[in-house]
Amino acid sequence: MEQIKKFLHGKGFALVLAACLLAAAAAGVWAxxxxxxxxRQNLTDLTNPSSTARQTIPEPEPDPDVGLEEEELWLDLPDTAEQAANSVAGVPQPVPGSLSASSGAASGSGSVHEPSALRTDSAPAASSAAPASTQPFSGRVLNAYSGDELVYSKTLGDWRTHNGVDYACAEGSAVSAPCSGKVTETGTDGRWSSVVTLEDASGRLWRVCGVSSPAVKPGDTVTAGQKLGTVGTISCECAEEAHIHLEVLQNGQYLDPAKIS
Structure with missing residues (x-):
């Protein structure tokens, strides 16, 4: 023990101190x-960041939901506005006077005609035929068809429906057939006085009331506008001025004569 103490107090202490200094120096060098x-590595990463990004960031995988058709669609789009304008300029322009330029109608197998009121060419031959119906007299309408609405009767003094149209005219004037058809009846009615009834091609019955001196008889065929007789009187409407009362029935139902053509 005494020897160790002597060693430490002598050269031993110097050796231990030198060993500690060497160990500290080695640790410092390593650090x-x-x-x-x-x-050095950090400087390399700063000067060349792409290399690190390529190593750390994975490549994006293709989206399976995007099909080939969508990719081709984007590839086919024009790159510049000039190319788009050129593609529009390549569309053929309508020829002046053609159907698409004049009428604006869509293309198709059907034909397009101008409204009859605007056409200047001659009408078809069928249009020159007699109209399906006409007024029995060219006078003004005295009383219109009322339908379900009640109107006041000057003669009877009550409110009732008016099932026909009254045409004002001078007594003794000629009465024309309102339609083409067959005469089914000529006679006297207690309310409507002398009546001439016609049946047209559609089976409708036209009752012309107030016709005196009939010029036709049952079974005759007449055309629209043909004379049926002259203007007389109507018993149930005698308080009105002279007129002709026209009724139209189909399957027992009254129709508005003014709306039949």
Whole structure:
């Protein structure tokens, strides 16, 4: 023990101190090298960041939901506004006077005609035929068809429906057939006085009331506008001025004569 104490008080102490200094120096050198290597790596990453990004960031995988048709669609789009304008300029322009330029109608197998009121060419031959119906007299309408609405009767002094149209005219004037058809009845009615009834091609019955001196008889065929007789009187409407009362029935139902053509 005494020898160890003597050694430490002598050369031993110097040797231990030298060993500690060497160990500290070695540790310092190792630490400096480590820091230098890290700084060098950091400088390399800063000067060339793409290399690190390629190593750390994975490549994006293709989206399976995007089909080939969508990719081709984007590839076919024009790159510039000039190319788009050129593609529009390549569309053929309508020829002046053609159907698409004049009428604006869509293309198709059907034909387009101007309204009859605007056409200047001659009408078909069928249009020159007699109209399906006409007024029995060219005078003004005295009383219109009322339908379900009640109107006041000057003669009877009550409110009732008016099932026909009254045409004002002078007594003794000629009465024309309102339609083409067959005469089914000529006679006297207690309320409507002298009546001439016609049946047209559609089976409708036209009752012309107030016709005196009939010029036709049952079974005759007449055309629209043909004379049926002259204007007389109507018993149930005698308080009105002279007129002709026209009724139209189909399957027992009254129709508005003014709306039949």
């Amino acid at each position: 400096v090298r480590t820091v230098r290597d890290e700084l």
